[in-house]
Amino acid sequence: xxxxxxxxxxxxxxxxxxxxxxxxxxxxxxxxxxxxxxxxxxxxxxxxxxxxxxxxxxxxxxxxxxxxxxxxxxxxxxxxxxxxxxxxxxxxxxxxxxxxxxxxxxxxxxxxxxxxxxxxxxxxxxxxxxxxxxxxxxxxxxxxxxxxxxxxxxxxxxxxxxxxxxxxxxxxxxxxxxxxxxxxxxxxxxxxxxxxxxxxxxxxxxxxxxxxxxxxxxxxxxxxxxxxxxxxxxxxxxxxxxxxxxxxxxxxxxxxxxxxxxxxxxxxxxxxxxxxxxxxxxxxxxxxxxxxxxxxxxxxxxxxxxxxxxxxxxxxxxxxxxxxxxxxxxxxxxxxxxxxxxxxxxxxxxxxxxxxxxxxxxxxxxxxxxxxxxxxxxxxxxxxxxxxxxxxxxxxxxxxxxxx
Amino acid sequence: xxxxxxxxxxxxxxxxxxxxxxxxxxxxxxxxxxxxxxxxxxxxxxxxxxxxxxxxxxxxxxxxxxxxxxxxxxxxxxxxxxxxxxxxxxxxxxxxxxxxxxxxxxxxxxxxxxxxxxxxxxxxxxxxxxxxxxxxxxxxxxxxxx
Ligand SMILES: Cc1ncc(COP(=O)(O)O)c(C=O)c1O
Numbered sequence: 001x002x003x004x005x006x007x008x009x010x011x012x013x014x015x016x017x018x019x020x021x022x023x024x025x026x027x028x029x030x031x032x033x034x035x036x037x038x039x040x041x042x043x044x045x046x047x048x049x050x051x052x053x054x055x056x057x058x059x060x061x062x063x064x065x066x067x068x069x070x071x072x073x074x075x076x077x078x079x080x081x082x083x084x085x086x087x088x089x090x091x092x093x094x095x096x097x098x099x100x101x102x103x104x105x106x107x108x109x110x111x112x113x114x115x116x117x118x119x120x121x122x123x124x125x126x127x128x129x130x131x132x133x134x135x136x137x138x139x140x141x142x143x144x145x146x147x148x149x150x151x152x153x154x155x156x157x158x159x160x161x162x163x164x165x166x167x168x169x170x171x172x173x174x175x176x177x178x179x180x181x182x183x184x185x186x187x188x189x190x191x192x193x194x195x196x197x198x199x200x201x202x203x204x205x206x207x208x209x210x211x212x213x214x215x216x217x218x219x220x221x222x223x224x225x226x227x228x229x230x231x232x233x234x235x236x237x238x239x240x241x242x243x244x245x246x247x248x249x250x251x252x253x254x255x256x257x258x259x260x261x262x263x264x265x266x267x268x269x270x271x272x273x274x275x276x277x278x279x280x281x282x283x284x285x286x287x288x289x290x291x292x293x294x295x296x297x298x299x300x301x302x303x304x305x306x307x308x309x310x311x312x313x314x315x316x317x318x319x320x321x322x323x324x325x326x327x328x329x330x331x332x333x334x335x336x337x338x339x340x341x342x343x344x345x346x347x348x349x350x351x352x353x354x355x356x357x358x359x360x361x362x363x364x365x366x367x368x369x370x371x372x373x374x375x376x377x378x379x380x381x382x383x384x385x386x387x388x389x390x391x392x393x394x395x396x397x398x399x400x401x402x403x404x
Numbered sequence: 405x406x407x408x409x410x411x412x413x414x415x416x417x418x419x420x421x422x423x424x425x426x427x428x429x430x431x432x433x434x435x436x437x438x439x440x441x442x443x444x445x446x447x448x449x450x451x452x453x454x455x456x457x458x459x460x461x462x463x464x465x466x467x468x469x470x471x472x473x474x475x476x477x478x479x480x481x482x483x484x485x486x487x488x489x490x491x492x493x494x495x496x497x498x499x500x501x502x503x504x505x506x507x508x509x510x511x512x513x514x515x516x517x518x519x520x521x522x523x524x525x526x527x528x529x530x531x532x533x534x535x536x537x538x539x540x541x542x543x544x545x546x547x548x549x550x
Contacts, residue, residue, distance in 0.1 A: 340490035342469050346531060347492075350436045358468075372489070401440050402491055 003298040004382045006033040006289075015352075022353045022390045026380030027172055027200060027331055027360075029222045032286070036226060039285040043278045051277055052251060066277060069284035070267075076287055077198075077217060078208030079234055086267045087275050090231035091199040092122040094218035095166070097233055098195055099126040101246040101270060102216075103164070106193070109135040112162040114154075114192075116178070117143035118171045118365045123197040123218075127166050136163075143368040146324045147174040154183065158190050165192045169201035173360035173376065174323030175331025177205065184213050193239065199223055203290065203380075204299070204329040215239040221279065225381070226286030230279030233270075240266050247272050290381075298381045305383055306330045312392045313377075316399070322374055330379035333360075339402055341373045347398035348375075353391055408457075412476040415451040416483035421502040423520055430524045439529060443495025450498055453487035466540035468533045469493045473541060475548050481506050482548060486541070496538050499524065500545070509549045517542065 004010055009031050015021045023031065049059040051066045071082040079085060088094045107113070113127045117140050131138035139157050142150035165187040169180050180196060187194045195216035201207055203224040209217045217234040221227055235243065245252060245263055249272035254262040263269045289295055309332050310325045318337040325332065336344065345357030358373040359366045366373060377391065406414065426446070433439050453472055462472040469490035476483045484505045486497045503520055504512050521527055527535055 340469055340493075342534075343490045343492045346534065347440060349531065350440070350529070397437075401437060402444065404441050404444050 001294070003294055004384070006035070007031045007382050008034060008037075010382065019352045020386075020390060022387045022394075024377045024379065024383065024387065024391060025354045025356050026203075026383075027175070027223070027329075027376065027378035028356055029228065030203060030225045030380050031382065032227065032282075033225055033289045035289055036282045036285045040227060040278045040282045043281050050274055062277065062281075065284070066275075066280055069280050069287075072284055072287050073232055074234075076207075076291075077202070077232075077234060078210050080210065081237065083265070083267055084235055084237060086233040086235060086270045087280055088218075088231040088233050089229050089276065090220040090222070091197060091218045092220075092231075094216075094231050094233035095123055095195065095197065096126050097246060097270060098216050098218075099130045101243045102193070102239070103130045103134075105244050106242055107131075107134045107136055107163055110137070111164075112137040112139055112157075112160045114139045114141060114157050114160075114162045114165045114187075116141045116149055116167055117368045118147055118149075118173065118176070118362060119166070119168050120172050120197065120199065121361045121363070122199075123166050123168055123195075124364060127164070140364065143365060145369070147171055147176045147322065147365070147369070148324055149178055149183065155186060158186050158192075161190045162187070162192045164195065166195045166197070168197045168199075169207075170198075170204070170329045171323070171331075171362075171365070172200045173331075173362040173365055173374065174333045175200070175328040175378065176324045177201075177327050177329060180214075181212050188213060193242075200329055204302075209234050209236070221283040221286060224283075224286055225289055226283040227279045230276045230283050235266055243270070245269050245272075249273050295381055302330055302379050302381065302383070305385055305388060306332075306379055308385055309377065309379070309388045309391075312388060313395075316392075316396065318399075322369060322371065332377040333374040334377075335371055335374055336399065339399065341375045343402055344375050344395070344398055347401055348391075348394055351390075351394040351397065353394045355391075409476050411454070411457075412474050412485055413478045413483045415453075415485045416476070416478075416505055418451040419449065419485070419498075419501055419505055421446070421449050421498060423503045423515075426499055426502045427520070427523055430526070436529060439526065440492065440495075443492055443499075443526075445495075446498035447491050447494030450487060450494055450501070451485060453485060457485075458487070464537075464540050464544055467493070467537035468531075469537065471497065471537065471541060473544055475545075480508050482509070482512065482545070484545065492534075493537065496526070496530075496534075497541065499526070500538070500541055504545050512545070512549050 049062045051063045070085045074082045074085050113131050128138050142153040170177050184194045194214045196214045198219040202219045215236045221230040252269050252272040254264050321334045323333050341357040356376045464471040464473050471488045473486040488494050
């Protein structure tokens with residue numbers, strides 16, 4: 001089946017009239033193929049049961065599929081073992097979990113935390129706040145004008161021997177792909193623990209956590225064609241002994257008496273409470289989708305669509321593309337001289353074009369680049385040249401209205 | 405050098421658009437393009453807000469874009485000047501000032517703003533955050549009258 005036809009949203013008659021719905025906001029969330037929707041519906045219609053608890057057949061079947069999803073996710077990111085995978089509700093929760101379950105006991109007054117200047121708030125604020133709680137130093141790596149990492153500054157900060165380095169794999173606001181393996185290596189050389197925020201990477205790049213060499217890798221299901229409310233935290237085997245439980249309750253425990261509780265090893269230790277079972281099964285279906293031959297082919301074609309987008313955008317007067325379009329996951333972030341990005345967003349919306357306008361949860365990046373925000377066009381597997389043509393003509397029309 | 409008060413009153417007096425004119429402009433318009441084009445033109449009718457008044461303290465909070473709003477009372481009439489960094493918002497400000505600028509407290513409180521806005525059929529053209537921003541401006545003006 002052609003990729004686009006697997007997403008019913010693109011043929012919905014309400015949404016696609018009077019003009020086609022052009023979705024260029026996949027960096028915010030991707031649409032879900034029918035296979036993902038079906039798995040979730042079928043789970044509730046015919047299989048609903050809790051995991052790890054039942055003594056009956058459906059519960060055992062669901063538990064097996066749920067644990068198989070963990071094995072599949074481990075394989076997807078090149079982790080050696082399925083016990084390195086902790087389910088969370090998304091990237092944000094994964095990062096905050098590390099800030100508490102690891103950060104609280106491993107960071108002390110005077111230690112240093114380093115983050116990139118282009119981080120999403122989800123990989124910025126938890127560390128800033130941890131540093132405030134611990135009286136630690138919070139250092140932000142300078143951003144080059146094209147959004148890339150200022151490597152000289154990064155290396156200079158490594159001389160402070162940071163305890164933790166938190167790095168985005170790819171920028172959500174600009175799409176830049178960072179040299180994550182060498183950044184991780186440099187941090188590891190000075191003994192830092194390294195967390196990578198892979199929210200924007202997993203749908204676009206082949207990720208191998210072993211090859212990167214990081215201690216933690218965080219991502220969300222909903223940005224890789226899976227459901228909302230489910231995410232992953234990869235924890236490298238060597239760092240597991242440094243983690244403490246954070247939320248307490250059922251499932252995580254080995255033995256409970258009035259006086260004390262002993263805990264099971266990771267992942268159970270960090271997964272108390274009934275998990276998002278349908279979401280995890282849906283994420284597994286998304287994984288099958290993303291690894292299917294048509295999806296891989298469509299993803300390869302995205303590169304051409306992206307080049308076409310950049311070429312077309314560059315020809316419009318006063319458009320300034322922010323970010324490195326030579327090494328990018330398919331994001332075109334831009335400003336137009338003399339226009340506010342929210343006006344452009346409003347007029348594109350009138351023409352059934354979905355883009356995101358503003359600071360993209362990366363206010364420190366906007367400050368570093370000295371801009372108020374951008375219009376962000378981000379591609380997904382289902383976008384093609386026709387989307388770009390509709391977008392470009394809608395943008396031209398918007399700019400002509402704004403200049404009247 | 406005129407005082408700040410004098411400047412506000414003087415600039416506010418330059419804005420002479422009325423609600424009746426606004427209704428007349430928008431009533432025949434059917435297409436979204438024409439409505440937005442008119443908003444652009446209305447935005448240009450706002451007296452230029454001098455840069456020295458584009459200050460943090462005059463920003464209306466709750467707006468997606470930057471909106472500066474200043475006021476003074478002169479002979480019991482409310483003198484308003486406002487601007488924004490977004491052109492659509494400037495147009496919307498013009499629509500609101502056409503109803504309220506240079507009016508007395510009693511006139512402002514008696515004015516059927518909801519009816520006016522409904523007649524223009526503009527609000528459904530706006531995103532919720534934009535519409536909320538417009539409400540924030542309107543609320544601030546009502547607050548001046550309390
Ligand atoms: C780079 C990056 N990090 C973190 C997040 C937060 O992800 P979530 O909202 O799924 O927790 C996002 C989502 O926009 C992101 O793009």
